[in-house]
Amino acid sequence: MTTETAEASPAMQPNDGDESDQYPPHWGPTAWSLLSDLRQRSPLIQCITNFVSMDIVANTLLAAGASPAMIHSLAEIPDFTPQAQALCVNVGTLSPSWVPAMKSAAELMVKLGKPWVLDPVAAGASGFRLNACLALVGVKPTVIRGNGSEIIALSRASLGVSKKGVDSAHGSMDALEAAKSLARASGSIVAVSGAVDVVTDGNRVVAAHNGVPMMQKITATGCAVTALIAAFVALDPSHPLEATASALSVFCIAGELGMDLAKGPASLRMHLIDSLYGLDEAALLSRVRITDL
Numbered sequence: 001m002t003t004e005t006a007e008a009s010p011a012m013q014p015n016d017g018d019e020s021d022q023y024p025p026h027w028g029p030t031a032w033s034l035l036s037d038l039r040q041r042s043p044l045i046q047c048i049t050n051f052v053s054m055d056i057v058a059n060t061l062l063a064a065g066a067s068p069a070m071i072h073s074l075a076e077i078p079d080f081t082p083q084a085q086a087l088c089v090n091v092g093t094l095s096p097s098w099v100p101a102m103k104s105a106a107e108l109m110v111k112l113g114k115p116w117v118l119d120p121v122a123a124g125a126s127g128f129r130l131n132a133c134l135a136l137v138g139v140k141p142t143v144i145r146g147n148g149s150e151i152i153a154l155s156r157a158s159l160g161v162s163k164k165g166v167d168s169a170h171g172s173m174d175a176l177e178a179a180k181s182l183a184r185a186s187g188s189i190v191a192v193s194g195a196v197d198v199v200t201d202g203n204r205v206v207a208a209h210n211g212v213p214m215m216q217k218i219t220a221t222g223c224a225v226t227a228l229i230a231a232f233v234a235l236d237p238s239h240p241l242e243a244t245a246s247a248l249s250v251f252c253i254a255g256e257l258g259m260d261l262a263k264g265p266a267s268l269r270m271h272l273i274d275s276l277y278g279l280d281e282a283a284l285l286s287r288v289r290i291t292d293l
């Protein structure tokens with residue numbers, strides 16, 4: 001759910017000339033190696049996600065090379081969850097009956113030493129939602145990915161600071177300090193999406209500068225990239241910060257390539273998924289824009 005207004009962001013073109021000097025060269029091969037691995041290993045990713053996002057999340061994972069399973073019943077978790085290589089939990093259309101399944105699946109993944117990723121959609125929208133998100137943060141997500149307003153709401157609540165008024169729209173850079181605090185308090189990698197995506201473990205901060213503003217005009221692109229993060233982290237659970245930044249950059253490069261063919265949000269949705277499916281090494285290496293802050 002987007003609470004950040006579209007920020008001015010130049011149309012992204014391939015890295016060329018002097019500009020590529022700003023971007024450390026190791027990120028391109030890191031992202032390409034993870035995407036290649038994903039296509040080869042096709043990890044099973046369990047998604048307990050909202051009704052709005054189920055389709056685009058499953059299609060994003062499939063196009064990238066992963067194997068999605070949208071299984072959310074508490075009754076199936078003991079049998080099914082141990083088979084998954086990663087879990088994605090998304091609270092977008094939360095109701096009380098879903099919370100036990102989310103907690104139980106996350107606890108099982110932690111017990112099995114496997115990664116799980118939380119998308120705290122609209123975390124500050126209600127007390128019920130915020131408390132559910134806090135309870136899930138307590139189950140130690142490997143990664144938490146939200147937009148600026150969501151990370152600020154969750155960070156304040158996790159530090160016991162009461163929320164005053166209604167959150168306004170926030171850019172990802174506005175949420176940087178909140179993201180660092182949340183990462184330190186939770187032990188999770190925290191990613192804030194926006195015109196620039198920032199990823200932190202509480203100390204180190206990296207920023208991914210790919211993407212196009214039109215991605216905000218497609219519902220559930222945030223949910224889709226969170227699921228892609230789960231797939232990337234499944235491949236290299238011991239380097240979740242690198243996997244998270246790579247997933248964000250890869251998804252946004254697919255958005256840039258898709259935008260070249262799109263007429264608006266509906267065709268961007270289609271072309272983004274096609275571009276993710278067809279993304280090759282040369283296009284990826286020439287477009288990855290990740291920096292250490």
Ligand SMILES: Nc1ncnc2c1ncn2[C@@H]1O[C@H](COP(=O)(O)OP(=O)(O)O)[C@@H](O)[C@H]1O
Pocket residue numbers: 001002003004006007008009146147148193194195196197210211212213214215216220221222223225248251252
């Ligand atoms: N202004 C922007 N310019 C480029 N990419 C963007 C912009 N806003 C969002 N994105 C990208 O769109 C995707 C969804 O992010 P966002 O809209 O922040 O999430 P949410 O849908 O959860 O609010 C992310 O991959 C992010 O990088």
Ligand SMILES: Cc1ncsc1CCOP(=O)(O)O
Pocket residue numbers: 001002050052053092093121219220221222223224
């Ligand atoms: C519109 C909406 N309402 C409840 S969940 C949802 C989708 C949110 O997706 P995203 O956070 O990726 O914009």
Ligand SMILES: [Mg+2]
Pocket residue numbers: 001002119121122146147222223
């Ligand atoms: Mg969202």
